[in-house]
Amino acid sequence: MTTPFTGDRIVLNDLGFYGYHGLFGEEERLGQRFFIDLQCGVDLTAPGNNDEIGHTVSYADIYDVVKATFEAKRTKLIEALAQNIVTGLFEAFSDIDWIIIRVRKPEAPIAMVRGEAAIELHRTRPT
Template sequence: MADPFTGDRIILKDLGFYGYHGVFAEEAKLGQRFFIDLELGADLSAAAESDRLSSGISYADIYDVVKQSFEDRRMKLLEAVANNIIEALFQSFLGINWVILRIRKPEAPIAMVRGEVAIELHRVRK
């Protein structure tokens, strides 16, 4: 079976947001920083050949959808936050065939001196 996560892609990295997602009451009250990395599979040949934004997918529009989805509602699990964002991306951009989304949480409430926790979802348009 061929790997579906191949071909052209749009990459947005280290998108920073402040949010209130998490299981613990302190996370809901105080909030914390989150970072999102995205890879979006789409055929970029029309934009590459035409050099016109109208032939492609606007990075600014992608960011706006991610931001809106991230801030839309508080969730306990990073997996749910990521799934919400992916669903919004598929709904907003018909040209996106697959998404790899990583959410990093550097201040997770666990006893670690250095590092971060993260989840990564890989989804293909149904």
């Protein structure tokens, strides 16, 4: 196994979703935008050398798992949402060794004029 969070990676940034995650009733009722940035540690040597899809994890398939997990279960905390996505990705893709995920919430219910609230998880595949 490679050193966590170094080496090759598949990156998906600024994935936008509309969802109903959050602590407050307004968040559950009205929903809001969320953005997800994702890095998945995958050895990309084989696809780099042979130019064939069968030797890598498809970023389209990663997106599908993120979307399905985001929509499957409402969470109160974005930390739980991020962990659910990480768990789903590890279950779906045995080639992923580690994941860095950031969940951003630009309309968090706090009095900010500009910016966003976010969390970031760094996870390695459970042994």
